[in-house]
Amino acid sequence: MIIIRHISSVRISSALCAGIALAALVLSSPGVVAQGKPTGANPGLVGLLSPEAPYDLTEESMESLDGKWAPVRARISSLVEKLHSDESLAVVGQRRVLEELKEQVKVLRGGISRPRNKPILRDLVAIHGRLSRHVGLAEALLDAVTIATKPEPKKLAGPTPRQKLVGAVKSLHTYLTSFNTGETWIDYLSVKEMSAAAQKEQPSKRDLDTLSAVLETLQNKNDLGDAGQIAFLKEPKFAAVEKGLAEYLAAARKPKPVVKLPAKPLDDKTRAALRPHLAKLAESLERFEETASRAAATQARQSLKAIQTVSRSQYAQLGEALRAHYLGYNLRVIASEQLLGRYVGQTRVKKKPVRDVILKAQVRGDSTTTATVGIDLLPSQDGARFHMVLSGKTISDTRADKGGASIFTHGEHTFNATKLVLFDGDRFTTKPAEVSVDANNTIVNVTAKSSFVKRIARRKATKLAPQSQQIAAEKVAADVAPEFNGEVDKQFKQATTDLAKHVNGPLKELELAPAGRSITSTDSELRVSSQLMGSGELAAGLPNPAIVSKTGLVLHLHESAINNAIDRMKLAGKTMTEEDLQAEVEATVSTFLGREFHFEASDAKSKDDKGPTTLIFATADPVRVRIADGQLVLIIRAGLKQEAGKEDIPPQVVTVPFALGVQGDNVTLVRGSVKVSAVSRPKSRAKQIVRAGVVRKKLTRGLKDRTLDRHVSVSREDADPVKLSVTRVEAVDGWLSVVFE
Numbered sequence: 001m002i003i004i005r006h007i008s009s010v011r012i013s014s015a016l017c018a019g020i021a022l023a024a025l026v027l028s029s030p031g032v033v034a035q036g037k038p039t040g041a042n043p044g045l046v047g048l049l050s051p052e053a054p055y056d057l058t059e060e061s062m063e064s065l066d067g068k069w070a071p072v073r074a075r076i077s078s079l080v081e082k083l084h085s086d087e088s089l090a091v092v093g094q095r096r097v098l099e100e101l102k103e104q105v106k107v108l109r110g111g112i113s114r115p116r117n118k119p120i121l122r123d124l125v126a127i128h129g130r131l132s133r134h135v136g137l138a139e140a141l142l143d144a145v146t147i148a149t150k151p152e153p154k155k156l157a158g159p160t161p162r163q164k165l166v167g168a169v170k171s172l173h174t175y176l177t178s179f180n181t182g183e184t185w186i187d188y189l190s191v192k193e194m195s196a197a198a199q200k201e202q203p204s205k206r207d208l209d210t211l212s213a214v215l216e217t218l219q220n221k222n223d224l225g226d227a228g229q230i231a232f233l234k235e236p237k238f239a240a241v242e243k244g245l246a247e248y249l250a251a252a253r254k255p256k257p258v259v260k261l262p263a264k265p266l267d268d269k270t271r272a273a274l275r276p277h278l279a280k281l282a283e284s285l286e287r288f289e290e291t292a293s294r295a296a297a298t299q300a301r302q303s304l305k306a307i308q309t310v311s312r313s314q315y316a317q318l319g320e321a322l323r324a325h326y327l328g329y330n331l332r333v334i335a336s337e338q339l340l341g342r343y344v345g346q347t348r349v350k351k352k353p354v355r356d357v358i359l360k361a362q363v364r365g366d367s368t369t370t371a372t373v374g375i376d377l378l379p380s381q382d383g384a385r386f387h388m389v390l391s392g393k394t395i396s397d398t399r400a401d402k403g404g405a406s407i408f409t410h411g412e413h414t415f416n417a418t419k420l421v422l423f424d425g426d427r428f429t430t431k432p433a434e435v436s437v438d439a440n441n442t443i444v445n446v447t448a449k450s451s452f453v454k455r456i457a458r459r460k461a462t463k464l465a466p467q468s469q470q471i472a473a474e475k476v477a478a479d480v481a482p483e484f485n486g487e488v489d490k491q492f493k494q495a496t497t498d499l500a501k502h503v504n505g506p507l508k509e510l511e512l513a514p515a516g517r518s519i520t521s522t523d524s525e526l527r528v529s530s531q532l533m534g535s536g537e538l539a540a541g542l543p544n545p546a547i548v549s550k551t552g553l554v555l556h557l558h559e560s561a562i563n564n565a566i567d568r569m570k571l572a573g574k575t576m577t578e579e580d581l582q583a584e585v586e587a588t589v590s591t592f593l594g595r596e597f598h599f600e601a602s603d604a605k606s607k608d609d610k611g612p613t614t615l616i617f618a619t620a621d622p623v624r625v626r627i628a629d630g631q632l633v634l635i636i637r638a639g640l641k642q643e644a645g646k647e648d649i650p651p652q653v654v655t656v657p658f659a660l661g662v663q664g665d666n667v668t669l670v671r672g673s674v675k676v677s678a679v680s681r682p683k684s685r686a687k688q689i690v691r692a693g694v695v696r697k698k699l700t701r702g703l704k705d706r707t708l709d710r711h712v713s714v715s716r717e718d719a720d721p722v723k724l725s726v727t728r729v730e731a732v733d734g735w736l737s738v739v740f741e
Contacts, residue, residue, distance in 0.1 A: 044094045046089075048282050054134065057080045057134060058077050122630060132542075166198045171237055172237045173191050179438045194214050218245070295621075298537075333527070335525065336524065369393070369395075378521060386526070387421070397410055430492055435481045440469070441469050524550070543556035549739050575617075578615070615639075615640065627733075630731050653679055657671070
């Protein structure tokens with residue numbers, strides 16, 4: 001039950017590369033293109049999209065999709081080309097092409113999920129992501145020039161009735177499996193069948209009949225005739241399932257409302273005013289796809305702002321459509337319930353003497369309580385919800401003395417306690433624990449001075465057995481609840497303090513606090529998503545759908561999060577020595593870690609290095625990271641300040657690719673071929689070759705092959721550490737995805 005924040009850092013050999021590693025760690029009047037007023041019928045996408053299709057969606061660029069995938073490749077490239085170049089298409093024709101492209105997106109998504117496509121999985125993910133964004137942009141542009149308003153999607157205030165039911169059924173199943181007779185109740189209430197039916201988003205009639213039958217059983221519990229069984233079925237976990245079933249079935253039986261798009265078209269005047277800004281928006285986003293440049297991102301945001309001044313409804317419409325592709329979360333962490341269970345899971349054994357007076361009898365003996373802590377995630381769209389679960393058994397052996405007789409009793413009392421915890425990203429809040437106990441006492445012997453007294457004592461003890469078991473249950477609950485409440489409250493209060501001090505505080509100080517954040521939970525995953533994006537920046541869409549883990553943790557980091565973090569270092573146009581850059585990075589890392597950080601000697605500049613060591617960063621995009629094709633590509637735009645009397649080397653574009661993988665006990669970064677070219681076209685080719693050689697040597701001397709230990713040990717208080725290992729690393733479609741298991 002101990003919540004400990006564990007921070008690990010990756011040492012990078014040069015100060016510049018270290019800055020990028022830090023960025024990866026912490027995540028989580030506009031110009032207008034000349035455009036004439038359209039005449040005649042609405043041209044739709046003509047003039048908004050470029051007349052040429054993006055290269056990465058041409059058949060040539062998708063040649064890896066061969067064999068059975070060749071027709072798909074041909075179909076996609078043909079449709080994209082048609083959308084861009086066929087000016088004879090009317091709006092209806094453009095929508096038809098977009099619908100056909102959306103079908104191809106579904107085909108690609110289906111291919112990603114099939115194991116037989118593993119050899120081309122990376123290509124399928126990349127093409128799926130690129131095509132999804134391109135179709136999303138085109139459809140948003142077309143809607144903007146044809147539809148005056150669109151209905152806003154209904155926002156759910158909390159978990160849906162189905163999600164509530166799934167959580168209630170899961171909690172009930174966990175409770176029933178905690179004691180011996182639980183399986184009987186699981187069968188009686190069809191808990192497994194109920195769980196399977198509730199999991200389905202589209203339940204069948206048979207599923208609804210199953211749920212209805214269980215609800216009827218719970219509602220008619222008073223007809224059972226057994227007071228103990230009736231009382232048992234009135235416990236909170238059964239009541240939660242009964243309420244969940246009633247709400248879910250009521251919602252499931254309601255007719256689905258038909259959503260109709262408004263018939264009112266966009267007026268010509270507004271359309272004419274919008275089209276120049278829409279064209280600039282499209283051009284900027286396509287340029288951002290190719291370069292990830294800050295200028296392209298800024299221009300796209302300025303175009304959106306200009307659209308807002310023309311039509312607030314079209315701006316809202318576009319923003320909603322583009323959020324899924326360019327304005328979403330760029331750092332996502334998904335932790336499985338199984339992993340969280342490993343982290344919080346502990347088993348404790350506590351022995352204590354029994355000294356009490358029960359039913360006017362002196363009771364002496366001892367008891368041993370064995371308790372196991374776990375976690376039960378609950379569905380929630382507004383913050384994370386979960387139960388801390390304590391289950392166990394108290395075994396007691398006691399002697400009760402009264403009236404000259406001694407009664408020896410063996411007790412085996414199973415208990416189950418749940419404590420609700422809420423997490424909103426800043427703080428944890430807890431609710432009082434609910435404890436249920438199944439008490440079971442067995443009289444093992446009765447002794448007395450005479451057989452008569454012995455018979456009387458046994459008869460009376462047997463008569464008082466239900467009352468004594470009720471007392472035993474109350475005492476176990478009274479013993480378990482305060483300790484469970486106190487310890488969980490203490491741990492999560494400390495977790496809130498640590499979060500503010502070691503995470504949210506430093507991020508705010510470093511200007512890396514997320515602009516947006518989402519904390520949600522399902523019955524099997526805790527999801528934390530954040531967005532690092534400023535006013536002139538873009539973010540990301542959805543991550544690699546092929547990366548999942550049912551037993552571990554998945555980290556998805558988008559290149560936009562890294563690049564936006566690097567921009568906050570304000571390197572553009574600066575002239576800095578390597579020592580100054582290293583000192584600045586060390587100060588930044590120290591702020592984040594909350595302790596002094598310094599590079600090791602091997603990470604600093606070698607004593608044998610001579611010559612110029614001062615960097616002249618370009619004024620635009622001095623450092624950029626691109627993630628694609630299994631590689632993390634570092635792009636540095638910088639020149640070098642020469643010694644006195646020598647001409648400074650103007651900014652060069654240095655492209656350094658690193659292939660990522662997992663080999664043996666290491667995560668490997670293998671440097672590929674380094675390319676150097678001038679930012680501006682040089683006057684002398686020969687001089688440029690010399691300059692490129694000098695820059696290549698100076699800027700890449702620390703950027704070598706690296707190996708990082710893939711095994712991580714996460715410490716816990718009063719418990720053995722949890723061992724995690726990186727089992728998969730993928731770099732595709734802008735996302736770096738890492739799986740820990």
